[in-house]
Amino acid sequence: MRYRSLLTIAFDNSHRLMSKTHYFTYGGVDFKLVQDNPRKWADHLMTIVTDDDERQIAFRAAAEFMSALAWENNSRISLWECGDHSWPLPLSLRQARPSTFSFPRIPFGGAITGYNISRLPYIETDEQRTALALFREACASNNDYLRFLFHWQVLEVRSATEPVGFINKAFRNSRAKLRISDSDLRKLPLEGRPLGIYLENDCRHAIAHLMRRPGEKKIEIDDPADRLRLTYSARVIEAFAEHFIRETLQLNKVVFLHHLKRGMIPVYLPPNTASL
Secondary structure (H helix, E strand, O other), X not given: OOOOEEEEEEEEEOEEEOOOEEEEEEOOEEEEEEOOOOOOOOEEEEEEEOOHHHHHHHHHHHHHHHHHHHHHHOOOEEEEEEXXXXXXXXXXXXXXXXXXXXXXXXXXXXXXXEEOOOEEEOOOOHHHHHHHHHHHHHHHOOOHHHHHHHHHHHOOOOOOOOHHXXXXXXXXXXXXXXXXXXXXXXXXXXXXXXXXXXXXXXXXXHXXXXXXXXXXXXXXXXXXXXXXXXXXXXHHHHHHHHHHHHHHOOOOOEEEEEOOOOOOOOEEEOOOOOOO
């Protein structure tokens, strides 16, 4: 008998789906998604694997799906491997039930419901995939310092992009497209400097480097005012990361979940692909 395992990937999702159970194929991998009680357990994403290579492929596909879902639904999503156990033939994915449980890692923030998985952004390039993964991790983080660094790294996904120049140009030419609160901007101590210079020197470099030259801004971890400053700064850099993904990386196509044949697991098809 060929050895098979039922792999469970746990995840938190701040925006709840309308149905408890979903089946879909993403990245060539069949998945079963089962929502749990977010006050008690993380949700479950299950798939069948037969070796370590398939396990790695499955997790990468699951992570990309979660990045796309978080982007589409504007939700906070975190995922991690939860475990696996033997799943011999003839048991199918439809017979799978959650049996490995993990505590949530994102604090419960209320039951925001009514979402689905029928539409996702179409990820065409490795730059888009990496940027969405960083954006997902940033939005899921409970730490403003990490949030800022992950969002800043989104701007570094394309090697030809210089983050400071991108920020200043986008702020100057595309202000109406940026989802930035004027209230957050007013709370930043720019001191006459361009926004990009402030975000790089007083935030990015200050977070990454404990020891700095005289006159350069240091982060005071236990200073309430400094912590609040980083909260506002993280919100602002998030708007530039989102703008970078939409406008520079051109993440503007979508895929839809299609039922190709009765009894088959639905699959996401690229744009302009005819259903069979």
